[in-house]
Amino acid sequence: MDLSGDVSGVKNLNLAYRGRFAPSPTGKLHLGSLFTAVASYLRAKSRNGQWLLRIDDLDGTRARSESIDSILIDLEKMGLCWDESVYYQSQHLQDYERALNILRQRENIYPCICSRSDIQNLSTDGLKYPGTCRTKNISSSELQALRIQVPNVTIRFKDLLHGHFEQNLSLDIGDFVLRRRDGFYAYQLAVVVDDRLQHITEVVRGSDLLDNTPRQIWLQQLLGYTTPDYLHIPLLMKNNKNKISKSTSETLLDLNSPRQLAIKILRLLNQPISADLEEGTLEEIWREATLHFDINRLPQSPITIPS
Numbered sequence: 192m193d194l195s196g197d198v199s200g201v202k203n204l205n206l207a208y209r210g211r212f213a214p215s216p217t218g219k220l221h222l223g224s225l226f227t228a229v230a231s232y233l234r235a236k237s238r239n240g241q242w243l244l245r246i247d248d249l250d251g252t253r254a255r256s257e258s259i260d261s262i263l264i265d266l267e268k269m270g271l272c273w274d275e276s277v278y279y280q281s282q283h284l285q286d287y288e289r290a291l292n293i294l295r296q297r298e299n300i301y302p303c304i305c306s307r308s309d310i311q312n313l314s315t316d317g318l319k320y321p322g323t324c325r326t327k328n329i330s331s332s333e334l335q336a337l338r339i340q341v342p343n344v345t346i347r348f349k350d351l352l353h354g355h356f357e358q359n360l361s362l363d364i365g366d367f368v369l370r371r372r373d374g375f376y377a378y379q380l381a382v383v384v385d386d387r388l389q390h391i392t393e394v395v396r397g398s399d400l401l402d403n404t405p406r407q408i409w410l411q412q413l414l415g416y417t418t419p420d421y422l423h424i425p426l427l428m429k430n431n432k433n434k435i436s437k438s439t440s441e442t443l444l445d446l447n448s449p450r451q452l453a454i455k456i457l458r459l460l461n462q463p464i465s466a467d468l469e470e471g472t473l474e475e476i477w478r479e480a481t482l483h484f485d486i487n488r489l490p491q492s493p494i495t496i497p498s
């Protein structure tokens with residue numbers, strides 16, 4: 192597929208809403224990931240759109256095929272049917288490489304041998320990369336990441352829930368990684384290519400990724416891709432204020448009662464639930480929830496789930 196410039200037909204595709212859910216197959220579907228799945232599903236269906244499934248199996252050391260199977264089975268049990276065939280990141284390595292090569296021709300992409308602790312020591316805030324390796328001569332035999340030099344530019348966008356958001360790439364972020372030390376493509380590059388290849392018109396995902404978005408918009412601009420709309424939904428937190436990121440006793444899904452689970456998620460999303468709806472079948476619940484889905488009702492702040 193052509194990764195540079197607009198492919199023909201993109202205009203027509205843009206008329207139709209295309210959203211996606213992109214879980215990492217590092218474990219079972221849990222309350223946090225199901226929450227994102229339902230929000231993106233209802234948003235897509237309420238816009239008469241397509242809801243696509245992408246498996247974030249780029250990191251082969253963490254991704255497990257049994258996790259992939261269980262995620263697909265659990266989504267089916269929840270009655271969340273995706274459109275088109277499942278998109279696996281592991282099948283698109285050549286597409287990421289092609290995009291990296293296009294960027295290489297236009298921007299300064301350089302090897303970096305810093306470890307995480309090096310960066311923590313070097314950086315003033317422990318996070319921002321200070322460009323240490325930009326001018327170093329690094330032998331190709333050393334284990335190295337590839338970073339892209341960012342300009343002193345402010346990227347602005349309007350999130351559908353959080354409103355205006357902006358970030359200066361060089362002051363707030365610093366040069367960032369496109370290919371990791373272990374050889375895997377970085378999330379920032381892969382997600383931009385994936386959204387392009389799947390013709391995604393709106394990204395619905397957790398608000399922990401809000402501050403990743405300007406980097407991705409900048410990459411889209413460099414590659415000549417259309418920028419989708421963004422809706423960052425609140426994170427589900429445990430009582431200890433940690434994001435729910437894996438299956439634990441509190442976040443394990445009881446898939447023997449998918450209807451109750453659906454109602455629970457709708458409550459967390461602050462969507463209207465009629466008394467009839469609680470008695471409905473799973474299909475009826477999703478149909479009604481789609482009909483009444485309202486992003487203006489979504490909470491903006493993180494939601495703490497009762498333990």
Ligand SMILES: [Zn+2]
Nearest residue numbers: 303304305324
């Ligand atoms: Zn470095």
